[in-house]
Amino acid sequence: MSGPEKPSRGRKVTSFDVARRAGVSRAAVSRAFTPNASVSPETREKVVKAAKELGYRVNYLARGLTTRRSDFVGVVAAGMDNPFRALQIEQITKSLVRRNFRPILLPADQGESADHVMDQLLHYNVSGVLVTSDAPPTALCAEFAAAGVPIVLINKADTIPSVDRVVSDTNAAGKLAAATLVEAGAKQLAVVAAPGPSYTARCRLQAFMGACYALDVEARVIPVEHNSYREGLAVAEALKGVDGVFCINDYMACGLIDGLRRLGGKVPDDVRVIGHDDIPQASWAAYELTTFRQPCDVQAEQAVSLLISRMDDPTTAERFEVTPVSLVRRATV
Amino acid sequence: MSGPEKPSRGRKVTSFDVARRAGVSRAAVSRAFTPNASVSPETREKVVKAAKELGYRVNYLARGLTTRRSDFVGVVAAGMDNPFRALQIEQITKSLVRRNFRPILLPADQGESADHVMDQLLHYNVSGVLVTSDAPPTALCAEFAAAGVPIVLINKADTIPSVDRVVSDTNAAGKLAAATLVEAGAKQLAVVAAPGPSYTARCRLQAFMGACYALDVEARVIPVEHNSYREGLAVAEALKGVDGVFCINDYMACGLIDGLRRLGGKVPDDVRVIGHDDIPQASWAAYELTTFRQPCDVQAEQAVSLLISRMDDPTTAERFEVTPVSLVRRATV
DNA sequence: CTGTTAGCGCGTTCAT
DNA sequence: ATGAACGCGCTAACAG
Numbered sequence: 247m248s249g250p251e252k253p254s255r256g257r258k259v260t261s262f263d264v265a266r267r268a269g270v271s272r273a274a275v276s277r278a279f280t281p282n283a284s285v286s287p288e289t290r291e292k293v294v295k296a297a298k299e300l301g302y303r304v305n306y307l308a309r310g311l312t313t314r315r316s317d318f319v320g321v322v323a324a325g326m327d328n329p330f331r332a333l334q335i336e337q338i339t340k341s342l343v344r345r346n347f348r349p350i351l352l353p354a355d356q357g358e359s360a361d362h363v364m365d366q367l368l369h370y371n372v373s374g375v376l377v378t379s380d381a382p383p384t385a386l387c388a389e390f391a392a393a394g395v396p397i398v399l400i401n402k403a404d405t406i407p408s409v410d411r412v413v414s415d416t417n418a419a420g421k422l423a424a425a426t427l428v429e430a431g432a433k434q435l436a437v438v439a440a441p442g443p444s445y446t447a448r449c450r451l452q453a454f455m456g457a458c459y460a461l462d463v464e465a466r467v468i469p470v471e472h473n474s475y476r477e478g479l480a481v482a483e484a485l486k487g488v489d490g491v492f493c494i495n496d497y498m499a500c501g502l503i504d505g506l507r508r509l510g511g512k513v514p515d516d517v518r519v520i521g522h523d524d525i526p527q528a529s530w531a532a533y534e535l536t537t538f539r540q541p542c543d544v545q546a547e548q549a550v551s552l553l554i555s556r557m558d559d560p561t562t563a564e565r566f567e568v569t570p571v572s573l574v575r576r577a578t579v
Numbered sequence: 580m581s582g583p584e585k586p587s588r589g590r591k592v593t594s595f596d597v598a599r600r601a602g603v604s605r606a607a608v609s610r611a612f613t614p615n616a617s618v619s620p621e622t623r624e625k626v627v628k629a630a631k632e633l634g635y636r637v638n639y640l641a642r643g644l645t646t647r648r649s650d651f652v653g654v655v656a657a658g659m660d661n662p663f664r665a666l667q668i669e670q671i672t673k674s675l676v677r678r679n680f681r682p683i684l685l686p687a688d689q690g691e692s693a694d695h696v697m698d699q700l701l702h703y704n705v706s707g708v709l710v711t712s713d714a715p716p717t718a719l720c721a722e723f724a725a726a727g728v729p730i731v732l733i734n735k736a737d738t739i740p741s742v743d744r745v746v747s748d749t750n751a752a753g754k755l756a757a758a759t760l761v762e763a764g765a766k767q768l769a770v771v772a773a774p775g776p777s778y779t780a781r782c783r784l785q786a787f788m789g790a791c792y793a794l795d796v797e798a799r800v801i802p803v804e805h806n807s808y809r810e811g812l813a814v815a816e817a818l819k820g821v822d823g824v825f826c827i828n829d830y831m832a833c834g835l836i837d838g839l840r841r842l843g844g845k846v847p848d849d850v851r852v853i854g855h856d857d858i859p860q861a862s863w864a865a866y867e868l869t870t871f872r873q874p875c876d877v878q879a880e881q882a883v884s885l886l887i888s889r890m891d892d893p894t895t896a897e898r899f900e901v902t903p904v905s906l907v908r909r910a911t912v
Numbered sequence: 913c914t915g916t917t918a919g920c921g922c923g924t925t926c927a928t
Numbered sequence: 929a930t931g932a933a934c935g936c937g938c939t940a941a942c943a944g
Binding site for chain 2: 301303304305306307308310311316318321326327329331332333335336339340343348349350351352353355363366368369370371393475479500501503504505507508526527530531532533
């Protein structure tokens with residue numbers, strides 16, 4: 247007979263059961279499953295054997311109770327309709343899992359939902375929180391930091407004591423966007439973005455306008471409600487006379503391009519368009535969007551690293567890392 | 580002075596601290612935070628007050644230790660580049676959170692990674708597992724079921740004892756796709772799909788081919804590696820002579836349309852295209868894709884319901900729920 | 913290297 | 929309705 251002996255007995259097998267079967271103490275069992283613990287190879291073997299026969303697995307929840315740590319990391323995110331957000335989450339969770347953490351994902355719809363949901367996290371002794379959403383207010387983040395929970399923000403604004411951040415290079419993007427459009431012959435520039443919650447969006451907008459001013463070229467701001475496809479589609483009409491536009495993200499840029507074409511406009515002949523994020527759709531043949539690649543994989547790695555280092559030393563001053571963006575030249579400019 | 584008194588003392592406040600400050604026993608504190616427990620309103624109030632002052636929160640991990648339950652539910656998913664997957668995950672996590680569970684998200688890349696990662700779940704006493712990926716092998720799922728962990732599969736194949744499933748109506752989709760294409764005047768049909776892991780994809784393919792046979796119209800199967808945009812784009816060349824194609828998902832259909840257009844083909848004049856899933860991009864102006872809407876929100880609700888009901892009664896026979904799909908007529912047919 | 917003891921933070925009897 | 933005592937599954941500290 248092979249395989250676990252009690253495949254589905256009602257009760258869970260505990261370290262006690264394993265200890266008895268292996269003829270050792272419970273501490274020995276514990277040590278057998280603890281890295282760098284001092285156990286003789288033979289006892290370890292006995293334990294492992296007994297454990298396998300019984301189908302035993304260490305209860306990490308109980309372990310966490312005594313070690314006062316948990317492997318859980320909260321990941322709060324909103325706006326998953328934006329493909330970039332989906333990618334971000336994938337990368338973040340992968341980074342986390344790779345380092346042996348368990349990501350608990352909290353969809354933070356705009357509004358107070360975020361508060362309530364994040365609040366729950368405090369009950370689980372999470373060893374950290376990663377925030378990509380625009381939703382969670384500064385106050386809440388500060389509360390976490392004060393509670394001693396490491397927290398790092400991705401592409402968010404607020405500088406909060408003890409809260410680390412990783413942000414893409416908004417300044418470079420804004421300036422280079424302006425320069426690129428001008429260089430391509432655009433005379434009447436515009437930037438479309440929601441004045442709303444997205445921090446990086448606002449920064450890119452400012453950098454863009456600043457650069458336009460420096461270049462002495464006319465530029466205006468076209469506001470929208472959300473930085474989404476639908477808004478991009480709808481806002482195309484408001485672009486009369488504009489021949490070069492910086493769209494604050496690709497998601498909206500796709501809508502903008504579709505909107506321009508629907509109105510009979512030619513891209514890039516009539517209007518040059520440049521986006522941001524380099525979502526998969528940006529490289530789709532229907533768009534061939536020139537855009538800035540934002541490396542969400544390295545951002546994820548950085549964020550997790552920051553988290554870990556703060557877990558090790560919670561007292562360090564808050565850090566701020568900026569990730570470089572790179573222009574991907576395609577067909578829309 | 581308002582607000583928590585010990586905002587960031589090193590040690591966590593426990594029920595003991597609250598009990599002492601409120602002048603009651605620890606049991607009283609416990610009961611104050613347990614629904615339907617017998618506590619007098621006054622003691623409850625005292626406890627709540629003291630708790631607030633101290634910034635106390637029940638440790639759910641410790642609670643789970645004695646109640647032998649946890650609020651965690653594993654969510655394993657792969658292929659997040661497909662927008663439909665992203666939506667699915669969003670809906671699932673929202674459903675879970677709404678019912679007061681904590682979704683722990685496991686990105687299951689193809690291959691053995693899934694095994695290892697899911698394996699970890701057993702250490703956390705998860706009270707259930709939701710699987711949307713194509714990756715996890717039957718054996719692993721069975722192991723969970725045997726271990727007494729409720730598990731429900733979304734759009735997956737294998738019928739396993741004690742494992743519930745919710746699947747979209749593949750049969751209806753396949754048949755209706757064929758009928759719709761024929762009705763639109765197509766004479767030479769094709770279905771493009773990967774023979775690979777996706778269960779629903781295979782089913783839709785079969786239903787489609789069956790319907791074509793019944794309708795006495797020529798149809799062939801165009802195989803691809805993955806059901807992705809890139810493959811769709813590349814496979815357009817293989818469609819010489821075809822004037823009506825059922826693409827197994829929208830993600831690939833977008834690629835297919837772009838591929839056809841690149842070759843100078845007109846959609847729907849030369850080739851009618853019909854997809855599946857109704858991802859956001861399907862309604863983008865660049866595509867206007869006729870497709871089947873798969874209601875991943877109700878699927879999520881159903882899956883969670885199944886999970887819960889099995890948690891309540893683990894002995895029920897495995898159930899199989901099919902969710903209806905509906906044809907969304909747009910411009911590609 | 914090993915076993916013994918003493919908690920981790922909490923829920924639950926069982927008396928009162 | 930309330931408190932005392934015990935146990936959940938495990939690890940840390942201390943002997944030996």
